[in-house]
Amino acid sequence: MQTRLPETLLATAAGQEADRILRSCVHCGFCTATCPTYQLLGDELDSPRGRIYLIKQMLEGNEPGSHTRLHLDRCLTCRACETTCPSGVNYHRLLDIGREELDRRLPRPAAERLLQRALRLVLPYPRRFRPLLGLGRGFARLLPSGLRHKLPPAQAVPAWPTVTHSRRMLALAGCVQSVATPATNAVTARVLDRLGIQLIEAPAAGCCGAMSHHFAAADEARAMMRRNIDAWWADIEQGAEARAIVNSGVRRDQAALLLSSMSLSTSTPSLNFTPSMTFAR
Template identity: 65%
Template sequence: MQTEILPELRRTPEGQEADAILRACVHCGFCTATCPTYQLLGDELDGPRGRIYQIKLVLEGQAPTRVTQSHLDRCLTCRACETTCPSGVRYARLVDIGRHYVDARVDRPWSERWLRRMLIAIVPYPRRLAPLIWLGRRVRPWLPDALRAKVPAPQAAGRRPQPAGRRRMLALAGCVQSVATPRTNAAAARLLSRLGIDLIEVPEAGCCGAVAYHLDDREAGLAAMRRNIDAWWPEIESGAEAILVNASGCGAMVKEYGERLAHDPNYAERAARVAALARDPAEVLGAEDLSALGVPGAGRRVAFQAPCSLQHGQQLKQVVEPILDRLGFVTTVVPEAHLCCGSAGTYSITQPELAGQLRANKVAALESEAPEIIATANIGCQLHLAGGTQTPVVHWLELLDDPGTV
């Protein structure tokens, strides 16, 4: 499409990037068919094509309004539209730019500002989040249904193997996952140990930066990225062959470190190296001989929910299911598997009504063939789905590690 981006914007790297993305869009509308919010609301402005047009108008000089902001807020950034787009439009990046530009010009209600600040101040920090989860578990019986559903059940992580001087990979412990579902990271360490790989967590590494970055505190997000790079770099220089990221949402962000820090002369090169080393567990396990794991599935029926950050963000489609099939599980067919469950980072908190509708639809699809268990690859999806079903929801690595525990 033709654009007339404001001259002062065209002189900036982000303005040039947005202009190139907009020009790639031919407004064919293929994206609309796969957009979860358009399917729910039926409003063109709540679909990718409509949001692209709104961002275009704003970048060309039209004053954004609270209505513009709300339509952009309702986007899940699930990136299903990117998978569908025949022109390769980098929609998620355009939305990041558009939201940042609009938020700088439109004041939010105090309640939204407060909620976003609390999320940025608490969620990325395990030492701040853990006491709240502990408290939530203590008072869970007395909480309202909607809040009670967000409190994860306690779980034992189990033994973590000690490094044995073999092949070595780094692991991102993460923020929410490390305190809400500690078994996931421990299961990854046990599985890789059985395959002859030491998995190392560097204590100085923390949140991947996605929470702050996507809530428009870019500096906090970029600072988290730089901290992780600094923490990992000595291990990378000494031969770590990959960075395992068990939460697919975090994996999508780490794989974009090179882009996010491309204009930072002190970090650009190292950020690109870190991004190139990032791996989802399915990429690692799919390339290994798994005979040492036996056949833990034993015919157990599993519905796998492919997180948007895995299938659309990282463009890793049908990578977990073949591993589960190889190890004896029976993976059920999930209708409309490309659609988002409604978790989408902090979306289930900032847009609870839409997230609830999307979850109900996803749970119905996952349970359509009566699985014994639901497996996923992202902590946000895991917690969100668990609040809407009686079927156990786990990270798929837990099934491989010890299927008897779930």
């Protein structure tokens, strides 16, 4: 794909990265076959190829509008499109750059900014979200049907295995999942126990930062990622093999995001993690 990004943008690391990604796209459209929003809506602008064109136009100097935000917001960042792209287009990273640039050039309305801020202040923090979820369940009958049916039912949490194993794996325990579906990690621990692997949680770890990152709050997201790395580091040095990802929010490209703004605490010497193992719910 031919690009004409302004020199001022090409002088930045993000601009150079966006230019490389845009030039790797060959417009083939294979991505549309695996894009859930395109399959559901049938709108080219709700496909990865369409969003690439919207981002390209914006980065080249065209003024973005509310339609640009609508179609970029609809992307789930599931990255299914990347699995079918013959050119290896790094779509999710281009989307990150596009969303940050869009928020810079076209700030959201005050009501949307307030809603996003409220979500970022509540959902990543189990102690804040738990009483609100309990309140919602208590008054579920008074809620609109569309919202009532989205409330996760209360779960009984099975006991964690007490047997220790030489092989250990880390689980993320600090996100909204620990409140909405608290049995998930415990059930995963029982499965891994049968395989001779001990699942452990780091008490100081928290939200992975995905929500803040998707809302273009990049610095906030990186701070959450750094905190988790520091919380996990002692276990990693003691031989923890991987992270068991049992939710859909954890980003597979955290190292790349952090390396773009490297500033870990002095206790964390590197980012040489063993691969994550994903368990789909």
